[in-house]
Amino acid sequence: xxxxxxxxxxxxxxxxxxxxxxxxxxxxxxxxxxxxxxxxxxxxxxxxxxxxxxxxxxxxxxxxxxxxxxxxxxxxxxxxxxxxxxxxxxxxxxxxxxxxxxxxxxxxxxxxxxxxxxxxxxxxxxxxxxxxxxxxxxxxxxxxxxxxxxxxxxxxxxxxxxxxxxxxxxxxxxxxxxxxxxxxxxxxxxxxxxxxxxxxxxxxx
Amino acid sequence: xxxxxxxxxxxxxxxxxxxxxxxxxxxxxxxxxxxxxxxxxxxxxxxxxxxxxxxxxxxxxxxxxxxxxxxxxxxxxxxxxxxxxxxxxxxxxxxxxxxxxxxxxxxxxxxxxxxxxxxxxxxxxxxxxxxxxxxxxxxxxxxxxxxxxxxxxxxxxxxxxxxxxxxxxxxxxxxxxxxxxxxxxxxxxxxxxxxxxxxxxxxxxxxxxxxxxxxxxxxxxxxxxxxxxxxxxxxxxxxxxxxxxxxxxxxxxxxxxxxxxxxxxxxxx
Numbered sequence: 001x002x003x004x005x006x007x008x009x010x011x012x013x014x015x016x017x018x019x020x021x022x023x024x025x026x027x028x029x030x031x032x033x034x035x036x037x038x039x040x041x042x043x044x045x046x047x048x049x050x051x052x053x054x055x056x057x058x059x060x061x062x063x064x065x066x067x068x069x070x071x072x073x074x075x076x077x078x079x080x081x082x083x084x085x086x087x088x089x090x091x092x093x094x095x096x097x098x099x100x101x102x103x104x105x106x107x108x109x110x111x112x113x114x115x116x117x118x119x120x121x122x123x124x125x126x127x128x129x130x131x132x133x134x135x136x137x138x139x140x141x142x143x144x145x146x147x148x149x150x151x152x153x154x155x156x157x158x159x160x161x162x163x164x165x166x167x168x169x170x171x172x173x174x175x176x177x178x179x180x181x182x183x184x185x186x187x188x189x190x191x192x193x194x195x196x197x198x199x200x201x202x203x204x205x
Numbered sequence: 206x207x208x209x210x211x212x213x214x215x216x217x218x219x220x221x222x223x224x225x226x227x228x229x230x231x232x233x234x235x236x237x238x239x240x241x242x243x244x245x246x247x248x249x250x251x252x253x254x255x256x257x258x259x260x261x262x263x264x265x266x267x268x269x270x271x272x273x274x275x276x277x278x279x280x281x282x283x284x285x286x287x288x289x290x291x292x293x294x295x296x297x298x299x300x301x302x303x304x305x306x307x308x309x310x311x312x313x314x315x316x317x318x319x320x321x322x323x324x325x326x327x328x329x330x331x332x333x334x335x336x337x338x339x340x341x342x343x344x345x346x347x348x349x350x351x352x353x354x355x356x357x358x359x360x361x362x363x364x365x366x367x368x369x370x371x372x373x374x375x376x377x378x379x380x381x382x383x384x385x386x387x388x389x390x391x392x393x394x395x396x397x398x399x400x401x402x403x404x405x406x407x408x409x410x411x412x413x414x415x416x417x418x419x420x421x422x423x424x425x426x427x428x429x430x431x432x433x434x435x436x437x438x439x440x441x442x443x444x445x446x447x448x449x450x451x452x453x454x455x456x457x458x459x460x461x462x463x464x465x466x467x468x469x470x471x472x473x474x
Contacts, residue, residue, distance in 0.1 A: 077233055077237070100420065101420045104416055104419060104420055105416055105420075108412050108413075108416070135277065136277055137277075137409070137412070138281065138284075138409070161435060161438070162434055162435050162437070162438020162439065162442075163430075163431050163434040163435050163438070164434060167430065167434060168427055168430045168431055168434065170430075171241075171426050171427065171429065171430030172421050172422050172423050172426050172427045172430070173422065174237065174241075174426070175422075175423040175425070175426030176422045176423050176426075178234070178237070179423075181225070181227075183234065188422075191422045192422065195420070195422055199419075199420070202419075
């Protein structure tokens with residue numbers, strides 16, 4: 001039976017331990033973002049066709065991003081409404097869509113470099129702030145939200161100039177699902193499928 | 206006859222079109238509807254489409270021509286000069302928000318860039334540790350606690366809300382250049398500045414705008430979300446006096462208790 005005094009001593013110890021763990025995680029997250037960012041820029045600035053680059057990029061996404069976690073976040077409360085079959089279809093469509101969505105954006109980052117400004121714990125994740133310097137646009141702020149929930153660092157969100165990718169995605173999807181005054185997850189799946197076909201057809205990305 | 210028909214075609218839908226909120230039997234849907242806070246959505250969507258059509262034939266070609274004609278450093282210099290012209294009103298807003306550091310930054314930027322930066326062409330102050338930050342009367346109202354109100358999509362001005370619409374009006378009316386008089390030269394200067402500001406800002410954002418239109422399933426809802434988040438981050442940065450933008454939802458306290466609390470409690474049981 002621990003005494004009151006040992007308890008009082010325990011609290012700062014636990015706090016120190018928690019802080020040390022957080023410090024480890026911020027360091028690890030910083031390293032992780034550095035590696036991932038370098039890998040992405042290598043693909044963006046490297047040789048190869050759009051399709052080849054997309055294939056390379058898909059591998060980076062699968063490796064570094066918690067795709068299913070982001071997908072569930074983006075579906076929001078409709079995850080509970082969707083049938084198991086719809087969820088399966090959604091997760092697979094979301095992965096393809098994410099790759100197209102982000103590869104399209106990557107074209108803006110040709111010739112870019114980035115610097116890591118700071119990393120700080122935020123709501124259980126680590127926010128790594130970077131500044132991206134591109135030759136054709138003013139420097140932009142980009143925050144990488146890194147989660148350790150799975151035991152290894154994974155990206156769960158990108159925040160550019162205060163706008164979160166997954167929050168924006170969630171607004172977009174919610175609007176499609178509720179457009180006709182009803183909650184129709186199938187409408188989202190159809191729209192996603194159409195959009196992926198269109199993006200594939202347009203050849204860019 | 207014609208103008209009347211045009212009037213009815215344009216104005217009547219504005220008065221009539223309101224979104225129907227979901228019934229109270231669907232509390233989640235109702236909560237989401239309130240969070241979206243876009244009761245004028247049908248009207249806003251029409252204005253969004255019309256503005257897009259207008260931009261496609263006017264602003265977009267102008268912005269593309271601008272990007273084509275002027276190299277990046279020149280475009281940056283133009284943006285710098287315009288930004289410097291906005292410094293006095295930005296300073297006034299920083300002061301009204303009672304943010305001393307940000308006021309100091311803006312004042313130093315104006316003094317340094319207007320002189321050493323040759324009328325604002327070069328952003329010398331930025332390199333000297335006085336970074337630029339946005340500040341306008343919409344933000345001032347937000348810092349004072351005025352709520353944003355419902356979402357509005359205004360023709361030509363784009364995404365907004367009542368707070369920012371009032372803010373835009375006050376900032377425009379408070380432009381110190383107006384105090385110099387209302388002669389033809391001043392009027393011409395104001396129009397030229399407004400035109401250049403619009404094209405310069407649009408040209409700067411054109412790639413991002415096109416990217417949203419290309420990838421989003423519902424560009425209208427996506428722009429609405431982006432606008433709100435971006436504004437919220439700017440306002441939050443102003444409130445906390447920080448010069449970097451940090452989104453508000455990351456600053457909220459976590460809903461679940463942190464890992465330390467249960468483990469510290471357990472031995473007592």
